[in-house]
Amino acid sequence: MTPVASVPADLDQWLTAHQGDAVDELFAFLRIPSVSARSEHAGDCRTAAEWLAARLSHAGFTTEIMDTPGHPVVLGEWRGAGPDAPTLLVYGHYDVQPAEPLELWTSPAFEPEVRDGRIYARGSVDDKGQLYLHVKALEAHLAVRGTLPVNVIVLAEGEEEVGSVNLEAFLEQHRERLRCDGVVISDSTMFAPGVPSILSSLRGLAYVQIDVRGSTSDLHSGMYGGAVVNPAMALARILSTLHDDNGRVAIAGFYDAVQAWPESVRAQMRTLPFNEEHFRDEVGAPALGGERGYSVLERLWTRPTCEVNGLLSGYTGEGAKTVLPAVAMAKVSFRLVPDQNPTVVEQLVAEHVKRVTPPGVTATVTPLHGGRPWRSELGGPLHEAGVSALHAAFGTAPVITGEGGSIPVVGDFERILGAPVLLMGFGLPGENAHAPDEWISAENFRQGMRAAATLLDQYGAAKSR
Numbered sequence: 001m002t003p004v005a006s007v008p009a010d011l012d013q014w015l016t017a018h019q020g021d022a023v024d025e026l027f028a029f030l031r032i033p034s035v036s037a038r039s040e041h042a043g044d045c046r047t048a049a050e051w052l053a054a055r056l057s058h059a060g061f062t063t064e065i066m067d068t069p070g071h072p073v074v075l076g077e078w079r080g081a082g083p084d085a086p087t088l089l090v091y092g093h094y095d096v097q098p099a100e101p102l103e104l105w106t107s108p109a110f111e112p113e114v115r116d117g118r119i120y121a122r123g124s125v126d127d128k129g130q131l132y133l134h135v136k137a138l139e140a141h142l143a144v145r146g147t148l149p150v151n152v153i154v155l156a157e158g159e160e161e162v163g164s165v166n167l168e169a170f171l172e173q174h175r176e177r178l179r180c181d182g183v184v185i186s187d188s189t190m191f192a193p194g195v196p197s198i199l200s201s202l203r204g205l206a207y208v209q210i211d212v213r214g215s216t217s218d219l220h221s222g223m224y225g226g227a228v229v230n231p232a233m234a235l236a237r238i239l240s241t242l243h244d245d246n247g248r249v250a251i252a253g254f255y256d257a258v259q260a261w262p263e264s265v266r267a268q269m270r271t272l273p274f275n276e277e278h279f280r281d282e283v284g285a286p287a288l289g290g291e292r293g294y295s296v297l298e299r300l301w302t303r304p305t306c307e308v309n310g311l312l313s314g315y316t317g318e319g320a321k322t323v324l325p326a327v328a329m330a331k332v333s334f335r336l337v338p339d340q341n342p343t344v345v346e347q348l349v350a351e352h353v354k355r356v357t358p359p360g361v362t363a364t365v366t367p368l369h370g371g372r373p374w375r376s377e378l379g380g381p382l383h384e385a386g387v388s389a390l391h392a393a394f395g396t397a398p399v400i401t402g403e404g405g406s407i408p409v410v411g412d413f414e415r416i417l418g419a420p421v422l423l424m425g426f427g428l429p430g431e432n433a434h435a436p437d438e439w440i441s442a443e444n445f446r447q448g449m450r451a452a453a454t455l456l457d458q459y460g461a462a463k464s465r
């Protein structure tokens with residue numbers, strides 16, 4: 001058994017004394033609208049990268065802003081522990097999702113505000129707050145002790161929310177420089193308030209766009225309707241073939257690579273206090289749905305899915321317009337589980353759509369982005385250090401959870417850098433990530449800094465034992 005550590009008093013004092021600064025600085029970070037999906041925000045993404053690099057330099061890191069074909073990567077390095085000490089890589093993302101619909105925010109998305117112990121802003125929890133708590137933890141060590149117990153690399157990217165398309169190549173290209181013994185990421189949620197959590201799995205993603213085309217231009221629906229195939233109806237028919245009546249994805253071969261979930265992990269899951277009715281209440285839907293034969297947590301964490309993320313066709317403005325649209329479009333994403341492969345799934349989808357497209361229209365399937373699913377082997381010094389650090393900060397041992405979302409690069413870290421990944425998140429259910437009124441609990445931001453600071457000590461001690 002790992003002895004339960006406490007948060008080192010020197011670091012704890014510094015973090016308490018600088019809590020106000022930490023929040024002020026996070027506010028400055030949150031005011032930069034670094035929306036990676038929108039080209040008009042490319043300058044803001046760079047500004048966010050520069051802001052972060054400046055904070056890392058201030059903490060005592062050597063920093064570099066490294067260009068990629070997309071938004072830049074911020075690389076911070078502190079190697080004062082020497083070549084024999086372990087190296088920990090801290091990964092996070094400084095980019096955020098678009099803030100729309102803006103009118104649904106209680107306070108503007110890029111004007112952070114604290115209400116009821118929550119810091120509201122786009123990116124507060126996903127991921128600026130969770131990234132910055134690590135920066136403050138590192139700063140605490142260097143300010144108080146003038147040193148860190150391990151070498152540290154901070155890698156912050158600006159394209160996580162658009163699929164980390166350039167990061168895999170970046171890791172390959174800088175493999176030697178990024179060599180490390182472990183990776184820690186805070187870009188996920190805790191199971192419940194006061195229940196620290198370590199993530200043991202993430203789903204992968206295959207995201208495609210389906211475009212259906214009929215006539216060369218929109219047509220009068222009275223003069224032509226009935227004699228010309230309607231692309232909106234054709235698309236609806238295509239989409240209706242994606243699931244069977246049991247909520248399973250009805251694409252041939254889709255489940256071929258799906259591995260059974262280890263019984264030990266499923267047993268763990270059953271011990272978590274999860275109430276499906278509370279969950280239904282939280283999402284506000286009249287009833288829950290999904291694949292028959294699985295609990296809600298199993299559906300979310302262990303099963304692959306197919307979801308329409310966007311639909312567009314015809315007239316959608318005020319009142320009525322009698323028109324037969326020429327085109328229809330759907331954005332469709334698939335969440336994947338081990339060992340499904342995004343490229344293979346894209347191909348299966350394209351074949352399926354080809355097979356079910358009715359005559360009279362053409363359909364094309366364009367892959368947008370993808371990421372591999374991930375499941376960890378729990379255990380080892382980094383995991384143990386994470387357990388101790390969370391226990392110390394929150395006063396209770398962490399639970400092991402799964403996750404329905406994706407962090408595409410996690411599998412790449414293991415594959416390319418050969419390093420285990422620890423996912424300790426500080427978000428909470430209902431945090432509105434990707435939605436209006438996103439927030440991070442101010443308390444969790446604070447506990448996260450304490451946990452991250454403790455993790456460094458624990459990891460240093462574990463690795464040198």
Ligand code: BES
Pocket residue numbers: 126127160161162163164187188189205369370371403404405406407408433
């Ligand atoms: N932080 C999220 C992923 C996440 C959410 C992990 C909740 C654990 C708990 C991440 O920033 C994200 O949103 N990822 C995208 C990836 C996609 C754009 C490739 C996702 O899951 O939709």
Ligand code: ZN
Pocket residue numbers: 097126161433434
């Ligand atoms: Zn996100």
